[in-house]
Amino acid sequence: MTRMRASFVPPVAVDPASASPIYLQLSDWFRQAILSGQLHPGQRVPSTRRLANELKISRIPVLGAYEQLQAEGYLETFQGAGTCVARAIPSDLAGPMRAKPPLPSEGSEPAARRISRRAALMRTPPQTWLSNLGAFRVGMPALDHFPAGQWSKLVSRHARSLSVDGMIYGDPMGYLPLREAIADYLGAMRGVRCEAAQVLITTGSQQGLQICAHVLFDHGDRVWMEEPGYPGAHQALRTAGAQLVPVPVDEDGIDVAQGARLGPDARAVYITPSHQFPLGTTMSAARRMQLLDWAARQQAWIIEDDYDSEYRFGGRPLASLQGADRHGRVVYLGTFSKVMFPALRLGYLVAPRDLVEDFCAGRDAIDTFTSTLYQRAMTDFIREGHFARHIRSMRMLYQERRQAVLAGLREHLGDRLKVIGADAGMQLAGYLSPEVDDVALSRTAAGQGVSVRPLSLCYLEPPGRSGLILGYGGASLEEIGEGTRKLGQCF
Template sequence: MSKEETFQDLSLNPPSGEQDLWRWLYTELRGAILDGRLKPGTRMPSTRSLGAQYSLSRGTVVVAFDQLQAEGYTRTEVGSGTYVASGVPDAFLSPTRKPATVALPSSKAAFPKRTKEFLKGVEVLPASHTIGKAFRTYEPAIDLFPVDLWARVASRVLRRAPRSLYGHGAAAGYQPLRRAIAEYVGASRGVHCSAEQIIVTSGTQQALDLIGRFLLATGDRVWMEDPGYSGALQTLRTSGARIVPIPVDEDGLIVSAGRRLASKAKLAYVTPANQFPMGVTMSADRRLDLLRWATNANAWIIEDDYDAEYRYSGRPVAALQALDSSGCVIYVGTFTKMLFNALRLGFMVLPERLVEAFASARTFVDRHPPTLDQAILAEFITEGHFGHHLRRMRQIYAERIEVLKTAADEHLDGLVDVVRAGAGVRTLGWLKTWKSDHDAAQQARKFGLEVEPLSLFTTKYNRPPALMLGFAGCTSAELRRGVSLLATALRSH
């Protein structure tokens, strides 16, 4: 057995600043072990003697020794003492030793081709460091969200929540929230459902992912509106589906074109209340025609009702699901656009025969949605705050599109023809002097504007150049400033 190390010749740097003494001692001893100054098998001094040598309390030394032993740097023999372990966990990290490696050829492991192709089209949105910039398309009026009210509801829910809410949640979602959603979509959108048909998701993207994974087989054909929502296209494509672009006109998706191009498709994705990005409403005849096709083809329809509550003339049109008597429509909604982006909660209204399978699928993906967030949202809805907020935002957004349209008519005349949107949180500006909306968008971004070209959402059927302009999240002053900057940007090139 090697003799006890007296530490007379071991250099330990004195602690500096407000560093914990036990952590200082632990770090110094760990470093001495790793760089070989304390050899394997060396007996450590007693905690009393080491404490006396460095003016440390015995308790401080004991804590440092316990940490070293817990991490495998030392071992204790009863009745004998503490020794440096022979197998040090970080031995290969020693700064004085060359790391031990095995000569291997460079790994050629890589993404499969399908993944690389998919990732090319994915836009990763940055974390929000500002809000309300012109003309951000994906942001509601966060500046007007009743944060204090939400905080009071959240505080009350968290104070009163039973301990069971901190445990494992239901895969389909928190039952009171499912009831609240069923009542809301029934009253406001005409959706026929019970709470048991609701599956709570982490937003629209997760709903689309679940549908693609579990209802589509590799090679199945899917009708996709063109132009249409690229997030849906990318998500469904990852399931191995073959996307079939279907043109859109003033009455929405052209069902006859879908029949001609892929009559045996397994699924159709549509935004009938407010087509993304054209902003048209699917006519009643088209809705019935689409339902007849799906029934005869044994196909599914995804109805993405992302912002249908925001209609600025008349009442919101009823959901397509309200006309479905065959059980082929999967209704998808989200609270992100209606409340705030950070609230990653959405839902699906499923035909009854799919509910059990999708609850299992939800478990497979991420077990269950966050229960406490669901409980807060359920209270926010049932107490009437959600409905009040929607009514207020509908009025505010109607005012903001008028501000945008008026400012555009004044400053963008001859450059851009901005559409007075009848619904939603964004609109289109048709370019008059630019042949490429991609180039126009790039030019606008140089002036700090957040615009998106319409061509970004087209797959096969090209449209005249246009820019997508969000107005919901911008104050009137920011909208006017944005229009002025856009005019300067488009004229300066």
């Protein structure tokens, strides 16, 4: 067992005024800490000299306590490693002490511990299909093709030259050079009309949604949601107290006319127009104009999540909805998690000009600011051209993987999965026959090491349509071939 360094002195309690000798107080404290699991077998304890100095007592009682504990088998000494908790403490003695729950009255069931309604809304059922990587984990980029060496150099560059400015609390809006780089990128590539002052750095689109909810909504405000739509948005907005109104999605995107009938008093709408999650369709120009007109007339907000917009394989790239907004009703969300790697935890939000101070205050209230070190490295990654090169490279790779998935599905599933919306992003969706339980099928596939997400869980109002969502960004060609074969066998 690996022994831990005694970098910290445990919170040993002694009372000089007690009638009990100090060496007995010390031995009792260590014995109880070991039996309760506070100190673990093999963990190093402070030297007698160091503990005596910390407690401002003589070293003699500390020596006496340690000798007593060694004699009883609770401590042992190692050559060159000092004194450690004995590794042979019986497992039935050493372990965390648990408080006993109160006994229920005779004939009654124990009452559940009370939690907030918000916490209950955050719960999700077990999702076994999320335990696998490779084929076909949704939202996973090609991490094996990420230029990790170049990224490491940039992080090391800023870590080595870390100044006081890089270690203090940062601007809640984010590192200004990164905001400037993002504003330039969004203007050139996505047609977003903004200045760096409007860009707010987040830890991802999920936090962007939470900030939007805190700034824009009151409890009970109604919000249109695409049906089917992104479960993460359902969760973020529900826990903020929003009342979600499911609005059907067709091949042109969210049905604005239907939304106006279902939720005429809605405060906002959440959409993924460039690559609808989960169906993969693209919102038509006519629907975009309808939605912008509705938002302007109703004084409502549009939260545009520009999901997977970097990867489009058919036709010309589409500009953002925000770029066509003339009334300042659109809040634009983006993330680097899918383009770079999920653990980076960097995203961005473009706020309307007159709400910048409100969004800054909302960001500050949630968790102050985002890690400055990664923001600085990301700035160089964009400015030095690595970001654009990586996107170009991944676009070709994902197109190849998409074709492999389509071919594999045709070969092993035939007409059992009707693929839709496969011309963009890092995933595709398909409809199953109504009699097929997509949740059960996803669990069966997970048992075979294949991760497919059930489409029905993306609906707010059950029963949702049966189908599967397959991510191909993080799956090699070999994994795709094997994954489609196993998926076919699951039927």
